[in-house]
Amino acid sequence: MKIQPASIILAAGSLGVGLGVGFQVGRGGGAISAQAAARDDGPVQLGAPQAGRVQESDARAYDELKQEYERFKHVDRMFELVARAVRPTVVHIVTQKTSRQEEGQRVRKFEETGSGVIVRSDKASGLFVLTNHHVVEGGKPNRIRVFLHDGRALTPVKMWSDVMADVAVLKLDRDDLPSARLGDSDVVQVGSWVLALGSPFGLTHSVSQGIISARGRHMDELADVENQDFLQTDAAINPGNSGGPLVNMLGEVVGVNNSIASSHGGNEGVGFSIPINLARWIMDELIAHGRVPRGGLGVVLDDDFRPEKAAARGLDRPQGALIHRVNPDTPAARAGLRDGDVVLRFGGTPIQDLNHLINTVSMFPIGQPAELVIWRDARETKLQVTVDDREKTLGPPTEPESEPRDAEKATVAMGLELTTLDAESAVGQGFPKSTRGALVAAVDPRSPFASICQAGDVIASVNEQPIQAAAEAARLLAHEDAAPLLITIDRPANGRVERHIFRVP
Structure with a gap:
C-alpha cells in the first residue's frame, strides 16, 4: 500500500480533460455491453408490451418505489x-x-x-x-x-x-x-x-x-x-x-x-x-x-506508544503522548517535564496521541502559559509550561558545535559512510529542518546493508531507537548478536520524503 x-x-502541452493523464474510462477487465435478458420458459417476444402479470408486477414495483422516494x-x-x-x-x-x-x-x-x-x-x-x-x-x-x-x-x-x-x-x-x-x-x-x-x-x-x-x-x-x-x-x-x-x-x-x-x-x-x-x-x-510561527515545548515524542509501554507506566491503554526525551534549556525542561512522562492534557484539551499534541502545541500562542496534566509514577500531576517558538526548542546537535564543520569526519560502519544530519544539513539534503539521523554518504557494494541503503538516505532509527548522530547509528548497526535489526530509513523522492522500514537478519 x-x-x-x-x-x-x-x-508539457498536455492540457485538456483526460489528455496525457493516463487513465481510461470504463475499463474493468472486459468490454462494456448491455446485459443479456433474463431467461424465461418461452422465447423472447419483441414488440408492444403485453398486458398480464409481469407488467402489473413492474407497475406495482414502480409505485412502491415512488412512495418510498417521497419519504x-x-x-x-x-x-x-x-x-x-x-x-x-x-x-x-x-x-x-x-x-x-x-x-x-x-x-x-x-x-x-x-x-x-x-x-x-x-x-x-x-x-x-x-x-x-x-x-x-x-x-x-x-x-x-x-x-x-x-x-x-x-x-x-x-x-x-x-x-x-x-x-x-x-x-x-x-x-x-x-x-x-x-x-x-x-x-x-x-x-x-x-x-x-x-x-x-x-x-x-x-x-x-x-x-x-x-x-x-x-x-x-x-x-x-x-x-x-x-x-x-x-x-x-x-x-x-x-x-x-x-x-x-x-x-x-x-x-x-x-x-x-x-x-x-x-x-x-x-x-x-x-x-x-x-x-x-x-x-x-x-x-x-x-x-x-509554531509553538514548541522542546520534547522528542515516542512514535511507538504501544500497550506494553502504557502498562509499564500503570496505564490501562496508550493514551496521550509519551515523552522520549526532554531537550535541555527548553520550556519543557523549565516546567519540570522528564523523559518517560505521558502528556494527558494540554491547556485543558485531552490529548489523543503524539500528533494531536504536536498540532495543539503548534497552534497555541507563543509566550502564553498553559496547564499540563501528565502521568508520572502511576498518577496524574499538573505542571505549568510557557510555550516558546518551536525553532528555539529543537535542542542542540548531539555532536559538539565547538568542532568546525569542515573538520567533521564521516563514520564508517559495516560498509556505510555516515555523517550526522543536523538542521542545516537536513535542509541541504532536501529534508525538513527538524529531521535528525545518520546521513548515508556512500555505500560499499559489499555492505550487508547495500540492498536497502543508498547514498542520500537518512537512518532515522535502529531497533526503534531514534538516531541523533552517525556514531550512534554505527554502534547499533555493528551489533554482534544474532538478532535481526529493524531499520527505519527516510528517503527523498520527487520533492517528498518516503519512510521505509526494513528487517535485516
Whole structure:
C-alpha cells in the first residue's frame, strides 16, 4: 500500500480533460455491453408490451418505489443543495513547473494540476484560494492559473506555502467571487456524511460522496508533513483532487483533500484530508506573517506508544503522548517535564496521541502559559509550561558545535559512510529542518546493508531507537548478536520524503 499525493503531473502541452493523464474510462477487465435478458420458459417476444402479470408486477414495483422516494427525497435534495452551494467556490489549479535535471541535460517543463477552494480570512480582506503545498510547490504566482467554475482563468497576485502542513494559499485580485463557508473540524464525527469536490484526473468540479471513516490519522510515508492529524474518508479522492474541499452536509468545508492510500494509484476508498481548523490556522498565519510561527515545548515524542509501554507506566491503554526525551534549556525542561512522562492534557484539551499534541502545541500562542496534566509514577500531576517558538526548542546537535564543520569526519560502519544530519544539513539534503539521523554518504557494494541503503538516505532509527548522530547509528548497526535489526530509513523522492522500514537478519 502506498500513500501518495492526489495531484496530477502532465507533460508539457498536455492540457485538456483526460489528455496525457493516463487513465481510461470504463475499463474493468472486459468490454462494456448491455446485459443479456433474463431467461424465461418461452422465447423472447419483441414488440408492444403485453398486458398480464409481469407488467402489473413492474407497475406495482414502480409505485412502491415512488412512495418510498417521497419519504427519502429530502436526503437526495440535501446532496443536491450542498453541491450547488459549494461547486462555484471550487477551482482547478494548473502550475507550470520545471524538473531538476543533471548538469548538461535539458530542463523538462511540465504542469501539475490540482484543486482548491475560494475562501476568506479573518486576517485580511479579499479572496484567497486554499490548496496543498505540493500542488503549487516550485511554482511562482505568474506561472499558476486558477480556473473558476464558469471557465474563467485567473492568475494569483501572491502565494504563501507551508511544507510542514502541506498547505498553500493564493491571493486573488478579485472580491466579487463566491467563497466557501468554513466549518469546525473538531466536531466532525466518524460516520458523518461528507462530499469531496475537485478535479480528479482533470475532470473539473466533480463531486463524490462518502463518510468520515476515522480521525487523527498519521502516515509515516508523508514524513515531510509534520502537522498530521488527517481525517480519513471513503469519498472518492483521486489524482487531481489535492487541495479540493471536503464538506459536511451544511456545505461547510471541514477538510482540505490531500492524499490517498492505494495499491494501484487510484481511489480504493481510503483518502485523507487536512482538518480545516489546522488548515485555516496555517492560512491565517501565512497571510499575517508570511510564515507559520509554531509553538514548541522542546520534547522528542515516542512514535511507538504501544500497550506494553502504557502498562509499564500503570496505564490501562496508550493514551496521550509519551515523552522520549526532554531537550535541555527548553520550556519543557523549565516546567519540570522528564523523559518517560505521558502528556494527558494540554491547556485543558485531552490529548489523543503524539500528533494531536504536536498540532495543539503548534497552534497555541507563543509566550502564553498553559496547564499540563501528565502521568508520572502511576498518577496524574499538573505542571505549568510557557510555550516558546518551536525553532528555539529543537535542542542542540548531539555532536559538539565547538568542532568546525569542515573538520567533521564521516563514520564508517559495516560498509556505510555516515555523517550526522543536523538542521542545516537536513535542509541541504532536501529534508525538513527538524529531521535528525545518520546521513548515508556512500555505500560499499559489499555492505550487508547495500540492498536497502543508498547514498542520500537518512537512518532515522535502529531497533526503534531514534538516531541523533552517525556514531550512534554505527554502534547499533555493528551489533554482534544474532538478532535481526529493524531499520527505519527516510528517503527523498520527487520533492517528498518516503519512510521505509526494513528487517535485516
